[in-house]
Amino acid sequence: MIPLLAAATYGLPSYLLLSAVLFAIGFFGVLLRKNTLVIYMCLELMLLASTLALVAFSRFNGTLDGSVFVFFVLTIAAAEVAVGLAIIVALFRQRHTIQVEELNHLKH
Amino acid sequence: MADTLFIILAVLTVVSALLVVVNRNAVNAAMFLIVSLVGMAGLFVLLDAPMLAFVLLLVYAGAVVALFLFIIMLLDTTPGAQKPYSKVTLAASLLGAGLMIVGICTLSNRAVLPHAPEQVAVPTLKNYAEQLFTTYLLPVQVVGFMLLIAMLGVIVLSKKFETTEGAK
Amino acid sequence: MSPELLHNVAASNEWWALTPEIMVACAALGLLVLEIFTPREDHRFIPQVAVMALLFALAAIVLRYDRVVDGEELFGGLIKLSPLGQVARVFFLLSSLLVCFLGSICLPRTRLPRVEFYHIVLVVTAALMLLAQSNHFVMFFVALETVTVGFYILVSYFRDHPLTLEAGLKYLVLGALSSAIMLFGIVLLYGAVGRVEIDGVVHTGFEYGTVANFLRENPDNFLGIAGTLLVIGGVAFKIGAFPFQIWIPDVYQGAPTPVTAFLAVSSKAAGFAVLLTLVVNVFSPLSAVLVPVLSVLAAATIIAGNLSALSQRNAKRLMGLSGVSHAGYLLIGVVAALTVPSAAGAVWFYLFTYLLASMAVFGVMAYLAGVDDTAQELDHYAKLARERPLLAAVLAVGLGSLAGIPPLVGFMGKLLLFVAAFQAKLYWLLAVAIVGVVLSIYYYFGWIKAAWFDDLSGNAAQAPARTVASPNWLGRTVLTALALATVVLGFFQGPLATWLMQ
């Protein structure tokens, strides 16, 4: 199987940049959105952005560990999602909302 | 050809990610998340990690986002229920965006990357397996436990309990 | 990869070295098995099983203590044994023991399952112990995430209380955010280091040693610095350093009291264990950047924590905010550790004093907490000295130790930190710390006043004092032991000091 990248001139920098952009977008989403679920999606996006960089580095540095790490990251992310969604659901049962601006009873 | 592919996938990923952030409907957001995931999987393939791309689609597009959609339906938050943003929020978001752009610029300006070594073989499933079951055996075990407590946690958090023992 | 190499790698997995962690983890599994296979009425013994497991693990460490070779690397460099690692193990086991004790006070008030609680606590404990000894970013991240996920569940454990769930959500989102930030940092480090091949063995940016070497060779590599700082930012969330302390009061208030204690003690200590290891062993070449960053963090943390705690009347939030200020003092120790080796010992000594004192306070809080666990106001402590003098005394000792008043051990902790800081010439940090201590006196004494003084004055009349259940023998023993330890260690630090100051 021929490495596709052999022909590519868009190298590591572009991938790193791309992952940074995705990370930023995710962060921005967390800032912006009020729907807890969407916020959570954005968080996943951030994790995946890091993953992208990880794979890129792994590929370009020629060390496999990065790619292996991706497995862990994905698993952890999945687990987090499971727990997170469970919490959100339980919260919705109690408060009948998942809008962030209404979840500010704990303060000062 | 790879370049064009990269450009296409990158644009696809970023745009759909942006759409995840900006559009108002949670369901659409989830959909766009899938799209951007697909794009990212494509990039993985470009990075000679088809295996990872496969896993990504499997785990995320298959499981995670499906779960999201499921929950969204379950809680059926009416689209557009979200109130328009206040001036403060917008200003703050712009500030945040500005910060991020500056950050990305610094990264692209200052980053010094190790030059890639000569070609290495594309990792196969066997390589991953070797790594996971020799070098990273311990983390695998730990992750196993983590999945276990995550599962238990989900049960504890969502299952309906009748009066448990000893509770007065 | 040749088979023999693989064989060597597999051979380097010396599981015996992890006996305590394995014991705890297996005990966790055992709890579930027991829950399934024992009749319901016997389930109340399950917590005892957990406690026994922890005690056995403790014994295992003490027995194997001298066998530990400093700097011995296990699992192909995932784990690195060290004296401080042993200290950390003991610390986490102790704190988990006390958390189980607190749980045995608080859980019966609810209608929630208990076995899962202890199970998760045990798993988290094992993960914490691994985290403190990890020598590899993969191990580090995995263990950390295990802890975090466990805490997601524990924080929102009292899920029939909306505030608890809100706290859970906040912790979830912010925790995930910080994990993402930290992960990005790790990735950057990994990428910056690249592939390092030393006599045929390939090293990557995941191994602490390799990162340290890389940073030593080129200390002004942007990716390296950025990655370092992002990782520190992620840790700052754990220890609650400014501005990543913002989540603390809400989550502390919402979480069940035992979990609050767990967060306040173990999670914070884990953060510092990691931070010490990273700063001293890995990032030390960057001290030009780290010293200012950490100093600013420390100063800001001390001031922010103390100021916001000044007028706080909710006991749990107060503990959280005062905990923030303690994180600040500890950060001074971390900064000093860059130049003064003994500072690491001082930091751990301080953590132990913090463990004793805050567990004593949380114990009292656990007894005072009503059905609504999130509402614990200082006014509820009025008349405490009259009705439950023991609790009041333990509270006073604990708070006094937290405030750093001689002869309590907290003072010794502060003293050792300050001496280290002085030797590291961190004068202005010391000044800030002094101001912080003075401020802290105000609110700690305010609390003691609420428990001791006001019952003689008039204003106790309208204070909604609670009827506090009298502690059972176990409770009395544990609390008295904690208070006595706080006092006696204040006079005579002998074993602890000599153990940590080696």
Add this chain to the structure above:
Amino acid sequence: MRHFSPEGSFRLRASPFPSREGCPQGGVCDWVPSVFVRAMTMLQHAIAILLVPLFSATVIALFLRRQGALASYVSVAAAGAVAAIAIILLQHGERFERQVEWLRFGDFAISLGIKYDDLAALMLFVVGFVGFLIHVFSLGYMHDDAARARFFGGLSIFMFSMIGIVLANNLFMIFIFWELVGFSSWLLINHYHHKQSAADASKKAFIVNRVGDFGFLLGIIMCYWLNHTVEFTELADKAPKGELVYSTLIPLLLFCGAVGKSAQMPLQVWLPDAMEGPTPVSALIHAATMVAAGIYMLCRVNVLMVADALNVIMWTGTITAFYASLCAITQRDIKKVLAYSTLSQLGYMVAAFGLGALAMENGEHRLAIATGVGAAMFHLTTHAFFKALMFLGSGSVIHGCHHEQDIFKMGGLRKKMPITFITFSIGVLAIIGMPGFAGFFSKDAILYLAMENNKVVFALLALTAVITAFYMVRVWKLTFLGEARSDDASHAHESGFVMTVPLIILAILSVVGGTWFLPIGLYPKLAGSIAELIPEAHGSAHLTILLVSLAVMTVGAGAAALFYKTSANDTLEEKSPGLFRLLGQLKESFDKLYDYYVAKVQQRFAMLLNFLERIFLAETIIQGAARVVGFIGLGARALYTGSLHAYVYWFLLGTAVLWAFAAGVFN
């Protein structure tokens, strides 16, 4: 010119060496039981004389608070012992000095010591003997006082302190006992402490004395650092060797102490008020002994004197003497009259001391003082006799008239209390200087000095003498002659023997006490070498002095005798109210001034500072700072808005800052 002979002054200074061997005119010490003399050395006697009263005071304070009678006997016995030992020491004639170190830091040491020379001998006799008589008198006078124990205890403390001053051999020790007499005087003035006036008077006395001591202590310290010693003998020995460091400031500062203790201007205000105390106290402390301590102290430190300082001292004394005599004219209270006369007599002594030097102002500093010391001590002694006599007389009168003190409510006591009348008359004759009486000689000596040295002073002092004669006769006439002007007076009765006997003895002393020149004279026996320093006028000067003093006496006494009618109100007030009011204001002015200062200036200033302290220091700064911090705290607390987005922004901020650090923005 014997009195100017170097020997005189030299022997005064060299008096630690026995100036007289054995016991001349041996007859006197025959009646002294010789066992004493042999039993103890003189030093032990001296220590005993110091400790006996202390012992009695302690015993009374600890055990006899309720047994008034017993307490009084103990105290009187102690006083008797003091008197006896004083006489033994005097007659035995040995002179000695011993000291023991009491405190040491590095090279600075304070020592207590006894210096028993002629000066001390004379003073010790006066204090001991007069004190004893007054003790005896008080037995009767205070017989039915509820707090007798406290009174006699106080007397004993006073005796102890006074003897301490007399025997002290260095300035620090003098200062110590100086303070102690001040305390005992406070205690005794405050005897009737339920009377507000008494409480105020005692407080005033103590504080005014403290003001004087302020300078005194400064002077002592300065003297110490200049000469590195404060022992009289060492100072005296340094003087002839020229090692003594002179400074005008030292004597002046030391004189401040005398001004306070001997109630010279401007600190004279406390003495009249001090009459609030029981009359024996006024007699003992505020007439005979304590107030004279100032003069005694000046004589002690005479080696330190310089011309300018002596000038100041002279003028202070003169003015005080004159002013006090003027004030005395308008007084209605018999004790007040006596108090003012005491003031003016003290002024005489101080002036005499100050005059002494100027007689010799020719660079011969060492000799300068002698005559002054002689005259001053001479007058001190005679004054102690007759003023004690008159005070006790007035006490007897007051006692007889059931504690009536207003002379215009008395009268006609001549028949009712004959002994008191006679003895009091002798006292009056003595003070106005009737030839042959004690006061005559001592006053002449002073007038002679004044005439020799400074005519103005001489004139003032002579005028003072006139006025003295005037008001003394006034008192005497109004009290004893004419008819009783109140039923208290009409029911007056002679006091018992306990009170009359001391009067008689003092009367005798007032007659013979001043006969210094005759071979049979008493004073030389008492004063030894001091007596030889008394300036003696010869030839024409002698005659003029004699004439002047006679004239002075007759004019003053005659005027008063003719002028004053024995009526219920002051003749002077009727005749020329303007003058009367003027004199009255003269007295009032000082009290008014001081009261104004205390009430308006000092207290207001204190209030102001207190206000600033409370409001500014305590409240504004401290509280203000606390409040500011509190507000900031509230602000910091308000940051925890509870909104997740806000928290995420914090995280963004933190990350951005860290990122900026990484990008090197901050360096």
Add this chain to the structure above:
Amino acid sequence: MPETALLLQLAIATPLVSALIIALGLPKRFATKLAAAAFTLPALAALVLWAKYPAEGGSRYHYLSSLDTGLASFGISLKLGLNGIALPMFLLAAIVGIAAGLYALRSQAERLKTYLVLLLIMHGGLLGVFASVDIFFFYFFHELALIPTFIMVGIWGGRDRNYAAMKMTIYLTVGAMLSLLGLIAIYVKSDANTFDLIELKRAVAAQGIAAASQQNIFGLLLIGFGILVSLWPLHTWAPLGYGAAPSSAAMLHAGVLKKFGLYGLIQIALPLLPDGAAQWVWKLALLAAIGNVLVIGFVTMAQRDLKQMLGYSSVMHMGYCFLGLAALSTIGTGGVVLLMVAHGLSVALLFMLATSIQLRTHTLDMSDMGGLAQKTPVLAAFFVAATMASIGLPGFANFWGELTVFVALWNFSKWITAVAIAGVIISAIYGLRAAARVFFGQPTKALQEVTTAHPPADLDWAERLPALILLAALLCFGFYPKALSLPVDQALAPAPKSVAAAPVSFQR
């Protein structure tokens, strides 16, 4: 270990241990007996140690004993001992301690046992402060004694006790923290790696601390200790706190604990930081002379509340102590030690009697009193004696202290000497005025009502005994000061290096 050293340890341990025993729930009637014993024993021990103290003690420490508490690697070890300066202070602590203890035993304080426990802890701490050679434990024991003060003020205090307790706490914590920093600084800068004072002195003698850091450290210590000793203008806690504090706490704090700062300056700062001291004395002297003596003197005159007046007066007398230190000479330092002991005894007695007066008049406002002497002559006698002592009447110990301080001051500055001696007049004014207002003249209407309601009894023996103890001590040292000055003089014999800096001869 020689039995004297054992005795010293015993004296310190007894109160602490008995406090623990009582705290662990001893029945009240035993508790009071045990407390009485625990207060008495240290006093006896102190007397024995004082009597046994070698006449030629020199500047060495005696009764030395050392115990490793596990921080030996830090050069911290519980090292006890007494030198010529520590001995009088130890004696003072013991005497005031027994008086305060006896007085506390008779006071019908609510929750007496807790009161006694705290008082015993305080007492143990006080004894420890002056007996510890290790400057870390010196500080440690001080805090140990300080904390109970706050609690006692907070619980048993009088008017606005909460505010007073809080203010005292904050203030004194600041002071303590600063002085702790100073001590740490000495530890670090001396490079001796020990808190042992003897070792430190040796190290500094070998190679002194750099002048610059000396100045900073001394300043740190001066401000820190200054707050604790109520140096103007850092004194505002004192009158308030003493006004509110319960009698025994006030006695121990104002009498003994307050001297901690001065003691520290004498034992630690002056020998170890001579150059720093030389650079600070003028500031110190001006503050003390103008602020403590003059300003506070007048402020004291304006007080109407008896205890506040006493509080301010003690602030003023601390001014004399600071001045004596500023003289930087053997005389001055020795005088300060005398003055500390004397003032400790007298002010403790005054606070005690003030409470006794309050118990009888049910007020502390002096303008509502008067004529009390007719009802309670003994109380009046004691109070007058104490007042006379505190205004420096000869025959009481205070006199010698003040006298020597004045003598020492002359070489430092004549004008400041004059100011200081003028202070004697001021103190006479307010002292006598207080005595007169309370006891002499006629009682006021208010007082008559109170006294008719419940007629005041004179001092009973339970009150007389502590008063007698204190008064006797005052008189003993007043009549024979050498009993105190001898060891002090010997301890100072190798005078502080800075004496050379200070002018010794008058000519300059």
